[in-house]
Amino acid sequence: MFVRQLSLPSLTWNRNLISRMLSVQLPASGINGQTYFGATSARISSSVIQSTLHVALPVLAGPDHESLLDKAENTLHREGFVLLQRNNLMAGFALAQPSLTLEAAATDLYQRLFAVCHGRHLYRIWNYVPQINGLEKGLENYRHFCRGRSLAFEQHFGSGFKQLLPAASAVGAVVGPLALSFLAGAIEPKHFENPRQVPAFDYPPEYGPRSPSFARATVLAHPIGQQVFLSGTAAIIGHETFATGDLDLQLDCTLENLRLVGAQAGAGDSLGAGQGWTRSFKIYLRHAPDLTRITARLERDLLQPGDTTQYLQADICRADLLVEIEAVLSKPTS
Numbered sequence: 122m123f124v125r126q127l128s129l130p131s132l133t134w135n136r137n138l139i140s141r142m143l144s145v146q147l148p149a150s151g152i153n154g155q156t157y158f159g160a161t162s163a164r165i166s167s168s169v170i171q172s173t174l175h176v177a178l179p180v181l182a183g184p185d186h187e188s189l190l191d192k193a194e195n196t197l198h199r200e201g202f203v204l205l206q207r208n209n210l211m212a213g214f215a216l217a218q219p220s221l222t223l224e225a226a227a228t229d230l231y232q233r234l235f236a237v238c239h240g241r242h243l244y245r246i247w248n249y250v251p252q253i254n255g256l257e258k259g260l261e262n263y264r265h266f267c268r269g270r271s272l273a274f275e276q277h278f279g280s281g282f283k284q285l286l287p288a289a290s291a292v293g294a295v296v297g298p299l300a301l302s303f304l305a306g307a308i309e310p311k312h313f314e315n316p317r318q319v320p321a322f323d324y325p326p327e328y329g330p331r332s333p334s335f336a337r338a339t340v341l342a343h344p345i346g347q348q349v350f351l352s353g354t355a356a357i358i359g360h361e362t363f364a365t366g367d368l369d370l371q372l373d374c375t376l377e378n379l380r381l382v383g384a385q386a387g388a389g390d391s392l393g394a395g396q397g398w399t400r401s402f403k404i405y406l407r408h409a410p411d412l413t414r415i416t417a418r419l420e421r422d423l424l425q426p427g428d429t430t431q432y433l434q435a436d437i438c439r440a441d442l443l444v445e446i447e448a449v450l451s452k453p454t455s
Contacts, residue, residue, distance in 0.1 A: 151192035154205040154212045156247070156302055158433055159185055163216055163249060163300040165203055172196060172203045174214040174302050176249045177295040178405075181412050183431040187403070189214070189302055200233040209307035211241055217299035223250075223262055226299050227269030234303060235277045241305040244341050245350040245449075246289040249300040253293030254440045263438050264329030266291065266299070271331035282334075283322045287312065289335035290353030290447050292405050293436030304350075308343065312336035315382040319360040328360065333438070338386040346453040349386045349393075353405070354378045355437060355445040365441040368411055372418050375446055379423075388450050394425050398452045401429040405445040409434045415444060 153171045160175035167173070173186075190212035193205035204213040215233065217226035234246075248270075253263045274282040287310065294300070314320050314337045321333040341348045356363040356371035357378070364370035380390040393400060404419065406412060412432060424430055437445045 151194060151207070152196050152205060153191045154189040154193060154196075154203070154214075155186050156189060156214070157186040158431070162296045163251075163294060163298050165214065165216060167196075167198075167203055172205060172214075174203075174300060176300055177251075177297075178249065178292070179295070179409070179434040181406060181409055181432040181434055182416065184429065187401070187431065189304060200237050202233065202237050204237060211238065211305045212303065213237065214300065214302035217297070217301075219298045222265070223257065223299065224265040224269035227266045228273045230299060230301055231270055231273035232277065234301065235273070238303070238305045241307060242309050243285075243287040243303060243305045244310055244339055244348075245287055245304045246335070247302045248289065248291035249294040250291050251294050251297030251299060253291065253436050253438060261329070261440075263291065263293075264331075267329055267333050268331040271334045274334050283320075284312075286322055286334050286336050288337070288339040288350040288352040290445070291333070291438055292353065292433075292445065293438075306341070308341060310339050310341045313338040313340065313382065313385040315354075315378055316385065317359070317381060318357055318378065324360050337382045340386050344454070346451060347387070348452075349383070349388050349448075349450040351379060351382060351386070351392075351448040351450070353438075353445045353447045354382065355439070355442045357439075357442075362439055362441045366443075368414060368443050369418075371443050372415065375444060376422060379446060379448070383448075383450070388452075392423075392448065393450050393452060396452070397455070398450050399427075400425065401449045403431045403433065403447050405433050405435040405437060405447075407435070407437055407443050411443065 156174045158178045159180045160177050162177055164175045190205045193207045196205045202213045202215040217230045250266050255262045278285055321335055324332040335352055337352050339350045356374035363374045383392040384390040
């Protein structure tokens with residue numbers, strides 16, 4: 122265990138313009154920050170009631186959006202990010218510079234992320250990587266992304282950056298540019314690993330020149346409750362893909378991995394089912410025709426009435442993985 126209507130396309134990559142901090146007058150009810158799926162490309166829109174990251178992941182079933190932070194007290198635009206703040210929490214999103222290579226774009230995007238989060242702890246990051254399994258100069262796009270992200274972490278936090286890595290996921294969008302959303306705050310979180318998996322940040326060199334930079338789970342203890350972020354979880358044992366090409370066996374392995382990391386993170390091996398937790402799951406399918414089989418299995422072995430569940434079509438970080446599941450689990454203080 123280890124322990125709108127302010128259009129962002131107008132924020133062109135002029136550094137002087139990007140660095141401006143623009144305050145937005147909020148309605149009395151606050152502003153909501155959301156990610157919408159099913160777009161034709163990655164883009165950002167903002168209004169006085171809602172700021173939205175749109176990403177090109179087809180929606181197969183369930184809601185077409187998720188909330189990052191609701192009823193924000195203020196919002197601003199800085200370093201190309203749309204940022205929303207409520208109490209000690211900050212959420213936000215940004216697009217990479219389309220003129221850069223994927224590796225350089227990842228490094229630049231994360232450097233800007235660290236700048237806007239200065240003084241806060243990262244809790245969760247979602248990465249939407251265009252053509253994640255495609256090849257560029259003999260190297261898979263995901264590995265280009267991982268190298269750029271890892272270099273940014275090391276440059277900013279130093280050689281001990283691995284202990285600070287939050288829960289994260291990276292899935293393949295149909296088209297780009299590279300997009301990122303995050304949640305951060307003032308409270309220091311704890312990060313956890315799956316006991317039957319090699320930590321992603323310690324993968325051997327066969328998985329690329331730099332290991333993926335994320336924890337399997339991050340736990341945040343609020344004064345009013347607990348929140349557990351489970352990273353994208355798939356059929357990996359140790360560091361190797363399990364049951365290549367077999368959807369049912371990959372689902373077996375993925376569910377067991379979720380249970381193990383959920384137990385490590387304090388939600389129990391039932392992931393809080395029947396124990397007062399609010400549960401939200403996002404399921405990524407490589408092949409849309411697998412939806413019927415996957416929904417039937419998850420409704421039998423994972424999902425409970427009241428869970429929020431989204432099914433999205435997305436390529437996954439390894440070309441031999443067929444399904445990936447992530448979760449956000451929340452429990453109020455009793």
